[in-house]
Structure formats: structure tokens, C-alpha cells
Amino acid sequence: MKLDGKVAVVTGGAMGNGLGIVKVFLKYGARVIILDYSDELVKVVSDFKNEGYDVIGYKVDISNNKEVLGAVKDIETKFDKIDILVNNAGICILEKFDTMSLELRDKHFDINIKGTWNVTHALLPLLKKAGKASIVNLSSVTGVSVADSGEVAYATTKAAIMGFTKGLAMELVNDGIRVNAILPGYVMTPMVDAMAKQSNPSDPQSVIDGIAGAIPMKRLANIEELGELAAFLGSEESSYITGQGIVIDGASTLPETLTMGV
Secondary structure, eight states: OTTTTOEEEEETTTSHHHHHHHHHHHHTTOEEEEEEOSTTHHHHHHHHHHTTOOEEEEEOOTTOHHHHHHHHHHHHHHOSOOOEEEEOOOOOOOOOTTTOOHHHHHHHIIIIIIIHHHHHHHHHHHHHHTSSEEEEEEOOSBTTTBOOTTOHHHHHHHHHHHHHHHHHHHHHGGGTEEEEEEEEOOBOSHHHHHHHHHHOTTOHHHHHHHHHHHSTTSSOBOHHHHHHHHHHHHSGGGTTOOSOEEEESTTTTOOSOSSOOO
């Protein structure tokens, strides 16, 4: 129960990676607050409560700072501190750079970068009150190490999250707040499923199979595996780690080639 007594905020916690993080945090004893604009939020919160877990949800578009501030104002009435913030919410919609609209570009920037900024800035006073707190940002191997065609906007935002992580880690170290990033490879999530359908509408499973075939571990991660890493970074087990990006990708970025070797 390494998160027992901890209060955690997870953005985008109603599905995908965020849901995996919430599940693992609850397993380890945390009280969890989910910020998400998905219609799944109500059902997810209800299901967890029916299982006896301490979880609440706020339907929030994190790119809208007024909505974020409204949710945080209510959070302040219920909790005197926040121990862990996981900035997980993000989008990836494939589109070539030369045909991408400014609206789609801005949607990526507004959610992936500005949304992360909005939530972190609004919750910072509560994180400081914890004495020892942890911020975990979801970056990606995409943009930092690799990229596929159609991912320029996404790659740009995820590279920016690494800069945000390092800069913030230096600013907050004297406040007892650690800031780290998780850099996932492919995790089997609704977002990856949607990207596979964009890539090959007639046979999206072939895209998933192709991804798995190129990963040395021959599979995509599951959401709980990512949740376990987030729990480690949120707990005192990682008390001497800050400003770092931790890759979790089944070694997909490890091979120099797929054909050389004995």
C-alpha cells in the first residue's frame, strides 16, 4: 500500500492509460480525483465507488482554464493537499503536416501542452502544501526519440512535455516537489486503436499486429503496466528521482536495425 493516504489527481483517467493509472493507484491505497471530459467518466467513477474505492470525478476540458480553475476550487473545499498529479490527458490525430489545419494543430497544442500547464499551475498551491509531492507527466518516445508519418503535431507536443518536465523540476525541487515524465511506446488504448483505424480503415488489426511485430517483446503494453510505473514515480520509492524521462516501450526504441545481427 505504498500510496496509502495519498491524494492523487489524474487527468484523462476515464479511459486508456489514465484508467490504468487510476486502477493501480487505487490498488495501492490512494484517493483519486479524475479530471476528464469523456462521457465515460460518470460510469467509471460509479463503478469504482461500487467496488469500495475512494474516487471522485470532474468533467473538465483541461484546455479550458476556466473549467480547470472551477474544478480546482471545488477540490480545495474537499482536500487540504494533493500528493500526486499525473498529467495524462492528451490526443493524437494523424494528419500530414502539409494538409494539417491550424485548428487541428491548435487542438493538439491546447490539450497536450496548454492543458498540462493549466492543471499543473492551478494545483501547484495544493501540491506545495503536501510537503513532499510528485508530478508525473505523460510524454512519449514519439517526438523525443522516434516519430511516424502524420505525427508532427503530436510529436511536437510530447517533446515539449519533456522540456516542461525538466524546467519545472528545477523550479520546484526546493518545494519538495519531484517532477518526472513517462515516455511510453505503444500501449493498447482507445487512442492507439483509433490511430490504427486511421492508418488502415479496412484492416486496423494488421496495424496493431505490425506494431507488435516490430517490438522486441512482441506485444504492446497494457494500461496497468504503465500504471505501475506511474505509481513508482508517485511514491517515496522514487524519492531521489526528479527531472527524468522514463521509457516504457518493450524495447521498441532499442534496436538499431531490424535485420542486422546474429
